[in-house]
Amino acid sequence: MALQDIRILVALDFGTTYSGFAYVHKENPDNIETNHTWPGREGVFKTPTALLYNETYTQVKSWGDLALEEEPEYMVDDSEERSRPIELFKLHISDLKDNQKPWLPSQLNYKKAIEDYLTQMQILIKSTLERRWPAIRFPQQVGFVLTIPAEWPNNTTGIMRECAYKAGLLSTLNSAHLEFTTEPEAAALYCLNVVKEHNLHPGDSFLVADCGGGTVDITSRKLLHDNKLSEITERIGDLCGSTFVDKEFLQFLGRKVGFQALETLKRCNYGQMQHLIQQFFCNLVKFKFKGDPTTFKPMRLILHRYCPDLQEYVTGELKEKMEEAGWIVKLDFESVKGMFDPVVDKVIKLIDGQLKETRDRCSAMFLVGGFSESPYLLNRVRETFRDQVPIIAVPALPIAAVVRGAVAYGLNVEIVQERVLKWTYGIEVCRSWVSGKDKKNRRTHDGLIFYFYKLAQRRTKVDVDRKFSGEFSPVRADQTHIVFNVYYTRSDFAKYCNESGMKLLGTLRINTPDTHFGLNRQIEFSLTFAKMEIKATAKNKRNGKTYDETTFELDI
Known part of the structure; x- marks a missing residue:
């Protein structure tokens, strides 16, 4: 199958914490569609990068949102051993030290987890495309663009190509129907759609900070004639995405109830741990925190509402203190700010380093990715760089920026003329x-x-x-x-x-x-x-x- 036989182009953003895909028919390249229908959830552009296996970790039971759902008590068979959901397995490709890489069961290799997740994606992508275009031959008439972090090892593309082939996305291992681009490059291509809104012209430079759940990647680009881009500095990135704020919250809570108690909760009642993080911390605290002490209202975490089994695992002096407090943990302004600052400080440092590397004046800065929707992150960035960069903005649909930019790259791989x-x-x-x-x-x-x-x-x-x-x-x-x-x-x-x-x-x-x-x-x-x-x-x-x-x- 030759490249000219590709009729549908699909971009797949396989993320550390969330993943998504977008697609377009090459006969109608302006009509890029971002998938928003997932197993167990509608109306969102991404689904968790998570898998739930059977008790022997040999078969996928559910994926995405369904993998992280806490089963109602009446549905749980106590005689059946339940497996723990697999998350963050993409980080096993990174340069993290082995003792810093996320947990995986001994029965499961990280490449197999990636392959299994991409297999579930492949099934959904195939059914989505065939519903729109019944005559399409999958995967023979479909081209793919996969995004990868900027700072990851040279073998990342090889690993992802192998897993994509085994997942059924490619007809052959070395198929020319697969292209790669970096996440920040894809984000920069998406931002091409908004540079005119901010009165940027050829010769102007802009910075894009792709702030995701796991990684934050920074790139600086120059706008060229014919709506093309040049890279003007070396891309940089680090593991300082929004999930690291979640980790700081757990560090705070661990000091109240004991780290061993939290570890036991994670091991024995993983659904409750997820419920605590997603329903309480993310929805009520992280997504709303602006960093303004005058408008912040202290919060009360009533532990038995979110993780009732946690009380069983707390011991000693900490248990006595929690009993006195009625198993309620108070979150004041400084406590929440302390959860954000170690992570946001790293993001600020990355942006500062990128601005110092470029000799050109930066005309605009765009924040994309899920973390870019944090009011506190945006406020800190604007406060720090407002005297250096005149325009600091979050484009529309920032969470879909990478995957939609990847489609743009696949439609015209010549759009990036120079790289560093x-x-x-x-x-x-x-x-x-x-x-x-x-x-x-x-x-x-x-x-x-x-x-x-x-x-x-x-x-x-x-x-x-x-x-x-x-x-x-x-x-x-x-x-x-x-x-x-x-x-x-x-x-x-x-x-x-x-x-x-x-x-x-x-x-x-x-x-x-x-x-x-x-x-x-x-x-x-x-x-x-x-x-x-x-x-x-x-x-x-x-x-x-x-x-x-x-x-x-x-x-x-």
Whole structure:
């Protein structure tokens, strides 16, 4: 199936805490539709990224909102062992340390959880499209755009491609019907729809802060002619989304009732824990907090209304204090502000760092994502940056910004003309070790030294298909093959490939049978940066023959 056979384009925002999809028929590209019908819920653009399995974690019982619903007592069979819902499993792809990654049962691999969730998405997407266009062939006539966080590892796209294929979204593993874009890039493309409202013109720069549940990603873009975009600084991001405010609330509560009691509640009565967070904290506190002490009314958390079983797990002195208080926890202004500030401070720091990186004056700042609807976050951002950025706004439908921007990218992948490299790329090469110049511990047994040869520097602005090259020769006259190990690093001054932070991207191995030329066999090695891939090529300079080429995933 060729690319021109794609009739429907679907963008899938697989988020840390919530996910959604949007779609459009290529014959009517202005009519982008965002799905708002989910199992168990209508009228919202996203559903929780959550799964509920059977007791052995081998079969999905429900997903999305239904996975987090607390079953009424009359429906629960006490003889049946209930599994705990699986959430935040996307974070297992990230660079978090293992002890910081979310809980998963021993029976379940995170890739299987992603595959299972995308399978449920695939079933819903397929039925949605077939209801609209009965003659469509799925997935043969459907193209997909998947969004990924800006700061995640190079293997993210490979993992997501594999899971998408196993979930039935693709006909073949390497199908060209799948494109990737970063979440902040998609958000920036969505904001193209509103820049005219704020009187921005070609040459003006704007910043987009995609504030989601798990990650916050920041990107700065310049508006070009023909409604296209250029990236002007390196994208940045961090794990400081709105769910980290929820964690601060649980830290506050844990100091009142004991952290062990909360952990037992989570393990034994997960539905009650969810009810406490969603129905009390999110709906009554987090979504409404503005940061104004003059209008804030202290709140009373009556624990038995939201988590009646918690009392059983509280012990010792804390239990005595809670009994005296009637199992009521008071939330005053400073307590709630203390839940927000550690997280909001990180967001402010990210934005500040991005503004300092760009040399251009920032004409506008747009906040999108679910967390952008927090009045306190918006007030803090405006208060901090009002003297630097004249326009700070939240566009309409901010929660759907990423998925709708991803559709725009899929319709015109040339809309982004330049990107800024996040990494320094190069290869491992060797030469003769020189006494007095090179470190003794770097000398090999045969008198060579291996080092990092830089080809492309981090923070370099690159056009699509820009090539970075170098010329190399065999080390030995009788060498019949050459191995090019491609590495990447955040360091600007890396010298060796075994330094901390250096990572192997991939390997290109070529045959060089023309040993009669000895060392006089110049090979041009190139890295070409395409939309979402890096193409590695080795070319014989003597006869112009390209020996081999391969592609690696480009962490954009």
